[in-house]
Amino acid sequence: METIIPTNCEAKMVVKLKDGRWEVIAFIAEHNHALIHKSSLNKYLRSHQGIPAEEKYFVKNVQNTNLTSRRRMDIMSEFYGSELLVPYTTKSITNYCATLTVEETRDGDMTEVINHFVEQKEKDSDFYFRLECDEEDRVKNIFWVDGPARRAYAEAYHDYVSFDNTYLTNK
Incomplete structure (x- = not known):
């Protein structure tokens, strides 16, 4: 491995926006090191990272096919002729897919949970649930209990039950 x-x-190069136009105000072209001459290595430069928009569209469309990021990279390698010519890495695909998953589930998960709880309440009048949200209206805590469990606790404990959810966390 190279050090x-x-x-x-x-x-x-320093640019500044003046009167709606970008103007170069400083430029120093001389480098004190060798430059990269292999275009296949450009994808490792921060300035060259990212998946082109039309390829993001492709990756998004195959999101639900259960292809791994590695397999998606294999497909893109076929398009480009070689993995060396693909202008991004497998990790870039993985990261992009992760953002898609977050976007898809951002609102849907809690909606499904709440809908499920409402259905349970309709079937079981003793079903109880409570959600606690933070100042940005994100769910911090959820508590739920069904009727049979409430009755079982009432018979066994009569007044209250305390849960220690920190049990064994500092092991």
Whole structure:
């Protein structure tokens, strides 16, 4: 493995927006290190990372096919002719798929939970649930109990039950 040695390169370009147009106000072209000459390595540069929009569309469309990120990369490698020519990494696909999953489930999960609880309440009048939300209206805590469990606790404990949800957390 190659060791990365900082060079404190001062090459840079500074731009500023003036009157609706971008103007270069400083430019230093000289580098004190060798530049990358293999285009297949550009995908590892932060400035070149990311999946093109039309390929994001493809990745999104195959989201529900249960293909792994590795398999999706294999497909893109076929399109490009080689994995070396794909302008992003398998990790980029994994990260993008993770953002899709978060977007898809952001509102749906809690809606399903609440709908399920409402259905249970209709079937069992002793079913009880309570949600506690934070200041941004995100669910912090959920508590639920069905009628048979409430009756069993009432028979066994009469007044109250306390749950220690920190049990064994500091093991």
